[in-house]
Amino acid sequence: MPARLTASELRTCLGDGPQTFAALLTGRSGIGALRHGEPSALNVTHGYHLDDGAARAFAASRWVADCARRAIATAGLDPRRRRMVALVGTGLRELAAVEAYATGGPAVPAHRLHFGDAVRAAVPGLSEVVTVSNACSAGGHALALAEDLLTLGDAEAVLVCGVDATTESMLAMIGRVVDRPTDAVRPFDADRQGVLLGDGAAAVVLVPDDDPRPALARIVATGLSCDAHHETAPSVSGIARAMRDALTRGGRNPSEVDLVVAHGTGTALNDPAECEAIRQVLVAGGADPLVTAVKGATGHTSGAAALVNLDVAQRCLAAGRVPPVVGLRRPLPEGTGLRFATTTTGYAPRLVQCDAFGFGGVNAVTLVEAP
Template identity: 55%
Template sequence: MARIVASAVRTCFGDGAATFGALLEGRSGVGPLRHVDAASVNVTRAYHPADDGPEPRYGASRLLTSVVARALADAGVDAGTERVPVVVGTGLRELRAVERWAEGRDELELHRLHFGPCLAELGEGLGPVITLSNACSASGHALALAQDLVDSGAAERVVAAGTDVMTASMLAMIGRVTPAPTTQVRPFDENRTGVLLGEGAAAVVVAAGTAGPGETGLLATGLCCDAHHETAPDVAGMVRSMRDAFTRAGVGAEEVDLVVTHGTGTEQNDPAELRALRRVFSGPRRPVLTGVKGAVGHTSGAAALVNVDVAMRAMRAGRVPGVVGLREAIGEADGFRFAHPAEVPLPVRVAQVNAFGFGGVNAVTLLAAPEVAA
């Protein structure tokens, strides 16, 4: 049995507590796009960190270091003396630093394109540092590998993390597939107009043993790489990743109380995700659904672990935030219930976290409250 003993997050709202509070209040952190010329990418809005100043040379590393340091401290891990492997999931790594170099704005230190140097600043015990570039489910894959390392006895504690900042190339990609710039991410809404990026990072410390007070049971992560299409999601692949998680965890779909959806607010993802959920949760008891990207944007490689942090806080608080930006649900949502923050209490014993990436790189994690994990 594995457990999550600490979690740290950075989003446009700040840390995990600030993010969860903003979600419960139904706030959106969207604001004007910074650092990249809006006209050149057809994107005018984004979810930047609240304390964002001048654009740093290695922004993904800076965010990563902050959350890993916080998670280690909360877990009581001395990175100066303890050997702790780190698995980092990312979609873009330090591509923005390369873009700035290509524009003639900065020098480029090639060794800083890997996350090892920045994490070494936190302690000599951190390592090896393994980086996975698995699109928007990257930190979910990092979590799966971290659990494998713990369950196999290869390490006592492992850090799983995710980090990404915006790049001009990714902004241009999302800006060129919509006729007019998107103003806010509106997951599962009839009037959704597309996705927007959010900068962020998240880290958890995974350890062996039964979850105790203040901890969360890490039951399993189901994985799938269906390679159905370069960008379009495949319902069957989503279903396989969910069922893989159930098989690995030894739980049934009827035991899931909450699904923290991927929910990108796009024409392709939202209907496909709901169709997949309908196939998996075909019985009379269906979980409550929520999603965070309307509030914090799409944090790319960090998205899976941001969702994990929200799920854990919902378990502890007995409150589940609603979906910011959702006003009129699409037809595929019929028969499902989205969370409403005023609904208190809303007990969550088992939670599912969805993360789906380009190329059908999927990761679905199942979490359990301590009494269930025991």
């Protein structure tokens, strides 16, 4: 069953939701010099950092708590008077706190690796807080679970969050798969060098489709697939299956999708695979969607990425403007025939597809439209 999006709050390297969208429209990137770890040892020299002036340990908890608090205030809901569940999607949980402990910091209680304490403190009265650690599509999987909870009547409203903070462990991993340090994320560019991490947190509030309160957008459906194709390499068929699942669940035709907010990691394998899946599912079904992506401006926010895309999608619906793919200068050959947004475009989409794909083939695709 569809759901209504009544609040959406962000924290990225570019600021909050309005600040992030405004920066995207001007083509501005939040990239800067790497602030954590030794660049020469990691083979990573840049990142998309969010700096709140406090310690890195438990930064993710602070950021997601802030977004959750603001989202509940915007939605005008009191969880003490309404049965409300919180779901937090993440790829790394509080790995930064564990790294700090490994270098002499305080011990980390196991329950602090999750976000129950932080979210409950920010939003008193929640029935339950569940952390979903599901790689780079965690926020999208949390959205799907939220839709199920509302459909089944197990919650009257759901707070869906996503968060990840840059960690040296993850930096070491991305540094090992490139010959030289990536200087910027360039989604769908023929000269893309690879991905870089971006700090990010997001929180949205979903209510049933028949709830009368004002809404920012309508979540039509979220489609999932878990193809287990490879530890890291994407599967075109697995991605396509998630796209088809969203369309089937939402009762929509592929030709209705007129904007894609793509996953767009700027990596050797993901971008061609995503292009081919869009071609097989949407273009073959009669669509000619405009395609944008945000990671060239925000970096890869991992567990928050799906909700960052959702926030951008609802702002595109409201503003009638679509930001360009920051960093895209020369489209990759596999993208031939697709309409990439290379400048800010005045455009009034009706149905937007938001993509989020993760290691191990955990894929989530959300369809969203105006309320």
